[in-house]
Amino acid sequence: xxxxxxxxxxxxxxxxxxxxxxxxxxxxxxxxxxxxxxxxxxxxxxxxxxxxxxxxxxxxxxxxxxxxxxxxxxxxxxxxxxxxxxxxxxxxxxxxxxxxxxxxxxxxxxxxxxxxxxxxxxxxxxxxxxxxxxxxxxxxxxxxxxxxxxxxxxxxxxxxxxxxxxxxxxxxxxxxxxxxxxxxxxxxxxxxxxxxxxxxxxxxxxxxxxxxxxxxxxxxxxxxxxxxxxxxxxxxxxxxxxxxxxxxxxxxxxxxxxxxxxxxxxxxxxxxxxxx
Amino acid sequence: xxxxxxxxxxxxxxxxxxxxxxxxxxxxxxxxxxxxxxxxxxxxxxxxxxxxxxxxxxxxxxxxxxxxxxxxxxxxxxxxxxxxxxxxxxxxxxxxxxxxxxxxxxxxxxxxxxxxxxxxxxxxxxxxxxxxxxxxxxxxxxxxxxxxxxxxxxxxxxxxxxxxxxxxxxxxxxxxxxxxxxxxxxxxxxxxxxxxxxxxxxxxxxxxxxxxxxxxxxxxxxxxxxxxxxxxxxxxxxxxxxxxxxxxxxxxxxxxxxxxxxxxxxxxxxxxxxxxxxxxxxxxxxxxxxxxxxxxxxxxxxxxxxxxxxxxxxxxxxxxxxxxxxxxxxxxxxxxxxxxxxxxxxxxxxxxxxxxxxxxxxxxxxxxxxxx
Numbered sequence: 001x002x003x004x005x006x007x008x009x010x011x012x013x014x015x016x017x018x019x020x021x022x023x024x025x026x027x028x029x030x031x032x033x034x035x036x037x038x039x040x041x042x043x044x045x046x047x048x049x050x051x052x053x054x055x056x057x058x059x060x061x062x063x064x065x066x067x068x069x070x071x072x073x074x075x076x077x078x079x080x081x082x083x084x085x086x087x088x089x090x091x092x093x094x095x096x097x098x099x100x101x102x103x104x105x106x107x108x109x110x111x112x113x114x115x116x117x118x119x120x121x122x123x124x125x126x127x128x129x130x131x132x133x134x135x136x137x138x139x140x141x142x143x144x145x146x147x148x149x150x151x152x153x154x155x156x157x158x159x160x161x162x163x164x165x166x167x168x169x170x171x172x173x174x175x176x177x178x179x180x181x182x183x184x185x186x187x188x189x190x191x192x193x194x195x196x197x198x199x200x201x202x203x204x205x206x207x208x209x210x211x212x213x214x215x216x217x218x219x220x221x222x223x224x225x226x227x228x229x230x231x232x233x234x235x236x237x238x239x240x241x242x243x244x245x246x247x248x249x250x251x252x253x254x255x256x257x258x259x260x261x262x263x264x265x266x267x268x269x270x271x272x273x274x275x276x
Numbered sequence: 277x278x279x280x281x282x283x284x285x286x287x288x289x290x291x292x293x294x295x296x297x298x299x300x301x302x303x304x305x306x307x308x309x310x311x312x313x314x315x316x317x318x319x320x321x322x323x324x325x326x327x328x329x330x331x332x333x334x335x336x337x338x339x340x341x342x343x344x345x346x347x348x349x350x351x352x353x354x355x356x357x358x359x360x361x362x363x364x365x366x367x368x369x370x371x372x373x374x375x376x377x378x379x380x381x382x383x384x385x386x387x388x389x390x391x392x393x394x395x396x397x398x399x400x401x402x403x404x405x406x407x408x409x410x411x412x413x414x415x416x417x418x419x420x421x422x423x424x425x426x427x428x429x430x431x432x433x434x435x436x437x438x439x440x441x442x443x444x445x446x447x448x449x450x451x452x453x454x455x456x457x458x459x460x461x462x463x464x465x466x467x468x469x470x471x472x473x474x475x476x477x478x479x480x481x482x483x484x485x486x487x488x489x490x491x492x493x494x495x496x497x498x499x500x501x502x503x504x505x506x507x508x509x510x511x512x513x514x515x516x517x518x519x520x521x522x523x524x525x526x527x528x529x530x531x532x533x534x535x536x537x538x539x540x541x542x543x544x545x546x547x548x549x550x551x552x553x554x555x556x557x558x559x560x561x562x563x564x565x566x567x568x569x570x571x572x573x574x575x576x577x578x579x580x581x582x583x584x585x586x587x588x589x590x591x592x593x594x595x596x597x598x599x600x601x602x603x604x605x606x607x608x609x610x611x612x613x614x615x616x617x618x619x620x621x622x623x624x625x626x627x628x629x630x631x632x633x634x635x636x637x638x639x640x641x642x643x644x645x646x647x648x
Contacts, residue, residue: 011497013508046493062499062509067490069339070499071332072362078329082336082344085294085320087491090340108332111325264320272318 024218026203074105134208170195286421341489361400389630545574
């Protein structure tokens with residue numbers, strides 16, 4: 001039997017063999033997009049660090065069979081920045097759920113994007129806190145039903161890509177699990193870019209968000225993503241009302257502004273030479 | 277040199293590669309000097325976005341193979357608690373200088389207190405161990421910062437320099453030894469092949485596992501989860517019990533190697549004044565004055581606060597009638613002294629809730645009152 005190409009990177013001794021995610025969940029797909037990008041870039045996997053926080057998405061790193069750092073809810077970017085300072089030769093990839101990215105970890109996201117730290121951050125946006133049973137998050141669509149918004153979400157949802165772009169990140173893109181090739185390409189470009197790369201991937205949570213909002217199984221939800229996605233270019237000709245129910249996908253920014261780790265190490269290098 | 281500045285020089289002497297900190301009175305001077313001095317020696321200074329960011333960057337840098345520290349004060353420690361627990365659970369050696377200020381709450385930022393004794397020890401959730409050293413002079417801010425790095429590297433625990441505003445802002449002569457005279461300890465790294473490497477397998481003599489850095493090829497699984505020796509997450513009781521016991525014991529079982537105290541005139545005394553940090557300076561003067569007046573008083577200063585010197589305090593209690601504990605809080609370490617004394621001596625608290633330090637005369641009067 002042919003082995004799945006991702007298996008060579010997968011830790012097989014973790015709980016819930018082969019993994020703990022629900023049937024139909026998009027996280028497994030995004031796990032594969034990440035290793036596919038690493039593979040296609042021919043990176044030495046022993047020089048790739050996966051960092052995660054807590055929650056369904058936070059668990060992604062714990063299945064990477066090389067170095068990983070499974071940290072605190074919402075705070076993986078701080079830890080990742082520290083490692084990157086000490087070991088700039090490592091490729092640092094950070095997976096974060098929508099709750100930890102936009103709520104508890106909001107300031108870490110803003111600051112890491114502003115500093116433009118050479119980390120590739122992948123936000124798995126499935127519109128709710130899945131691990132704890134499906135509570136609303138800052139990315140839950142308006143009127144979305146969740147465990148803690150039984151009559152519909154009344155809070156505006158966050159456009160994380162616009163936020164991160166404004167903060168100063170070098171690379172920002174949004175795709176859905178219905179756009180696998182585009183997502184893999186963006187992860188690759190994010191890794192190549194010397195600066196903060198933020199890739200939001202809209203993902204299905206059929207067990208919680210999908211079930212409560214009658215969106216069907218994983219495949220149905222991906223169809224929903226596919227049918228309601230519009231490219232960034234197209235969205236420019238649409239009014240606010242039309243855009244509200246759509247997923248705007250594409251590359252929001254791809255630039256080469258100065259990066260934090262190399263700037264700090266440059267100061268240390270120059271000053272220590274002068275000191276001696 | 278100012279105490280906060282001496283702390284920076286101690287860190288540099290101990291080969292600290294990175295400092296990350298958020299401005300807070302009265303610890304800001306450490307950040308300020310670090311932002312100059314650390315770059316000069318090839319290290320990196322980061323101004324964190326807050327205390328959580330700062331300690332997260334420190335912990336990340338340590339797993340990148342560096343030595344790193346942060347500095348803060350009481351309120352900042354409150355914010356760092358989750359990261360402190362994470363550092364303890366992941367066995368990350370790091371140094372935290374706590375220049376205590378008067379509280380609770382915002383309190384009196386520019387004034388001293390010894391209010392963080394318990395929050396540095398027990399502030400994060402559940403059971404773990406840390407080490408804390410309490411300097412009483414700028415010279416000790418240097419010496420104990422070096423020692424804090426060495427202990428933290430030896431035992432892989434967060435190690436605190438429990439100072440306060442008085443010592444942090446005090447100016448005294450500080451002797452900085454030549455680099456070759458400073459003893460520097462670096463964490464033990466694994467010396468086995470990857471196939472034989474167990475990430476959290478402890479060494480039998482110390483309970484401390486060797487620690488690789490990311491990128492060393494050891495495929496290190498770092499996580500705050502309860503875990504087996506392979507690093508696999510586990511909710512099994514036996515696995516958890518073994519892990520937590522080891523995290524607790526690696527400091528407690530080695531307490532004799534870690535603990536440092538200073539004492540004078542304890543052999544012939546009826547009452548011992550036991551203190552730490554800045555209060556110990558007033559206590560020393562007070563004991564000196566009391567002895568001139570013919571009172572049999574002794575002086576004891578805890579340099580190591582955590583692990584608590586149980587055995588030492590019991591020995592003191594066996595040989596005196598009264599142990600008096602002046603401290604700049606409503607009575608914290610006195611509870612530990614009471615516990616360790618096991619009723620062998622009377623233990624008297626002499627509290628003062630911050631802002632003002634005890635004067636030598638106040639302590640002397642209290643000694644006189646106690647001894648009747």
